[in-house]
Amino acid sequence: MTDSRSSGPLWGGRFGATPAEAFQRINASIPFDVRLAPYDIQGSMAHARMLGRQGVISEEEAAELVRGLEEVLAEVRRGEFRWTLEDEDVHTAVERRLREVVGDVALKLHTGRSRNDQVALDLHLFCREAADEIRAGLLESMRALVEVAGRERGTIIPGYTHLQRAQPLLLSHHLLAHFEALKRDLRRFEAAREAADASPLGAAALGGTPHPTDPASVAGELGMRPPVNSLDAVSDRDFALDLLYACATLGVHLSRLGEEWVLWSSAEFGFVTLDDAYSSGSSIMPQKKNPDAHELMRGKSGRLIGDLNSLLVTLKGLPLGYSKDLQEDKEPIFDAVDAVAAMLAVLPETLRTATFHPERMRAAAGGFSLATELADYLAARGVPFREAHRAVGELVRRCESRGVTLEEATGEELTAAHPELASLPREVLTPHGSVGNKKSLASTSPDSVERQLERAQEFLSSM
Ligand code: ARG
Secondary structure (H helix, E strand, O other), X not given: OOOOOOOOOOOHHHOOOOOOHHHHHHHOOHHHHHHHHHHHHHXXXXXXXXXXXXXXXXHHHHHHHHHHHHHHHHHHHOOOOOOOHHHOOHHHHHHHHHHHHHOHHHHHOOOOOOHHHHHHHHHHHHXXXXXXXXXXXXXXXXXXXXXXXXXXXXXXXXXXXXOEEEEEEEHHHHHHHHHHHHHHHHHHHXXXXXXXXXXXXXXXXXXXXXXXXOHHHHHHHOOOEOOOOHHHHHHOOHHHHHHHHHHHHHHHHHHHHHHHHHHHOOOOOOOEEOOHHHOEOOOOOOOOOEXXXXXXXXXXXXXXXXXXXHHHHHHHOOOOOOOXXXXXXXXXXXXXHHHHHHHHHXXXXXXXXXXXXXXXXXXXXXXXXXXXXXXXXXXXXXXXXXHHHHHHHHHHHHHHHHOOOHHHOOHHHHHHHOHHHHHOOHHHHOHHHHHHOOOOOOOOOHHHHHHHHHHHHHHHHOO
């Protein structure tokens, strides 16, 4: 007979032989789920207290379990907890250590609970906290965008479509466009937090427990909603998908920003110089200064999309109830949360410490990027827009063949393109004139950008 008090797997009772080493290795989640230990212990404390309150165990036993768990938590925090592969997973490890600390009363902790609802709870707690932390990091990046947008009022940048120069924009307008995207991300992380804010504890393996437990009070202690359906409670990983989707979408946003900065900091663009502290050199080419942080924002977004996909694919074929496949949920979640944290840690200061080159941007924003301005000028004077478009197109072709820009076109050339252009105020044909001329809601005009800035500042101070 197997001694129920011997060490070994939690499920050792029905097994004659110890697990093979290769099996132990594939089966164990301990190499990565140790990260859940603080949440696991927090959940166990709430569970133990509830067992005491409900008379499932005595109040003294509950107090002893909580005291022991506190000691184990302190060991984890000090980095003194000794994890071994034999423990299989974090839940087993904590329980094993708890028994070493408080003795056999530890054997009562798992009453009315299963590792299925336990691991689901740990993950909910982890995702809730991660969503909060990412949200705080996002706000810091948004603050930096608004700061730089406020500092760079009046700086002109070329706006691109198809990566061809399109129309002049205010740099602040461009930065605030990224702000809007991050604001949507913020909402996604808030929604992910809300989704994670539910306690599955009390579902036990899948169908509940005959013990007179009180899952609602456990949930209350953890500041969470109680479970509604025990089977759903152990099967659901939607909250993790929500978090991963929020991470992936944020990653895509940071990747687009990163890509722009990689371009902007190249000699070809020359719009911005990154601070030395946020760029790196080449081991062979002494002149190089590389935008590694921005490349990594672009690069890491790939794995964020992969992490989301990984969990979606893990879940898609699973029947309800726990399957060991679910153990594969943790690494993508940890990976995504770490990648996002690294990106958000570096972004604000890369923005704040960068030096922009307004003269380079201004030069690139002029020239043929003002063609739409001319067509709009004609249209505002009653020339049908299609006709205006053609007239300016012809003017562009003439200037191109002469090797001059639109700003350098002579009065005769303008008049030849269209008689209405004879009276064109030259200010219209400048990047500042172009942005200043915009009147529509949400445009890049200085007034509109000022309103956007105010709105963004209000938003941030309401957070
Ligand atoms: N290590 C497992 C996981 O990460 C814990 C749950 C184990 N449950 C079970 N029925 N084997 O999912």
